[in-house]
Amino acid sequence: MKPMKFALAAQGLLNYPAGMAPWEKTAGSKEILQFARAADKQSWQWLTVPEHVFMPENMCEMMGSRFPEGVAACAVLAGATERIHLLTYVLVLPYRNPLMLAKQIATIEFMAGGRFTLGTAPGHLEAEFDAMGIPFKARGKITDEYLEVLKECWTADKPKYSGYYSQFDHIVMDPKPIQKPHPPIFIGGNTKMAMRRAVKHGDGWIPWLISHDELGESLKFIQEQPGFEEKKDHFEVVMPTTAYQVEDYSHKETAETKIESGRDEIMREIEFLQNAGVTVAQVMPPRVEEFQQCLEWLDWFNEDIIPNFS
Numbered sequence: 001m002k003p004m005k006f007a008l009a010a011q012g013l014l015n016y017p018a019g020m021a022p023w024e025k026t027a028g029s030k031e032i033l034q035f036a037r038a039a040d041k042q043s044w045q046w047l048t049v050p051e052h053v054f055m056p057e058n059m060c061e062m063m064g065s066r067f068p069e070g071v072a073a074c075a076v077l078a079g080a081t082e083r084i085h086l087l088t089y090v091l092v093l094p095y096r097n098p099l100m101l102a103k104q105i106a107t108i109e110f111m112a113g114g115r116f117t118l119g120t121a122p123g124h125l126e127a128e129f130d131a132m133g134i135p136f137k138a139r140g141k142i143t144d145e146y147l148e149v150l151k152e153c154w155t156a157d158k159p160k161y162s163g164y165y166s167q168f169d170h171i172v173m174d175p176k177p178i179q180k181p182h183p184p185i186f187i188g189g190n191t192k193m194a195m196r197r198a199v200k201h202g203d204g205w206i207p208w209l210i211s212h213d214e215l216g217e218s219l220k221f222i223q224e225q226p227g228f229e230e231k232k233d234h235f236e237v238v239m240p241t242t243a244y245q246v247e248d249y250s251h252k253e254t255a256e257t258k259i260e261s262g263r264d265e266i267m268r269e270i271e272f273l274q275n276a277g278v279t280v281a282q283v284m285p286p287r288v289e290e291f292q293q294c295l296e297w298l299d300w301f302n303e304d305i306i307p308n309f310s
Helices: 022-026 029-040 057-063 070-080 098-112 126-132 136-155 192-201 212-223 263-276 291-304
Strands: 005-009 046-049 085-088 116-121 185-188 204-206 236-240 280-283
Touching (some): 029 291, 070 085, 136 192
Parallel strands (some): 116 185, 185 204
């Protein structure tokens, strides 16, 4: 059984009602950077960074209005830390010019010493696509092509590509990413299409609302996909320890989302995930009232929970 890795949800960046702690309502850069620096001194492998470019007005009640842009947030957090990796959780790939995105990520990698992981997906908010002029129904095809473009830019001395959405030749992109052959790519999504994409194009899978009952069958499906055998030793499965009680797509809360904070409950959850084949536990701190309580909980988790799975 592989040792469990731990990804920590960066706090203060969004106001998603189902998971937000009271102190986050008024959090700013001071708290966000202090939180990141605390995690950097501990044992966490990743900070996970959420994103939306903007929020459709009719979704603000369910999803909140505040989200960062993922690349910019990762750049700031990389500059504020020394060791920990940054994981976009998740970046919507069709919104980007893939050449620009490849350059942005390569720049973060070059300046931060190779500490970026691209968590990405085709996206789901149709109004967000409409406002940005991106064809919503083509988002899957765009995602698959852009993933190929990113890898070409990151690995080829003289990148070239001829596709439906991207065509380029006779260019050089420098600097290259530090991580080889390229920064890890984790694909988000709950559908079988997302799982296929994760194996075909990615180095890991990020489920969102996969239950304990669905997890085993999902991992079996992934392991049956062509090409998985060649990737199995480094393929990551990033599962949240928080069981969100929300509807997919609408984000309407169906019950109160409980974020476990007690030792026994946390240990049981992580042991279940590890036994099921999950390799990375994505952890959300509990909804404490004060920021200092959150930092104290991080210290406790780092000292009392993580060593049991290393």
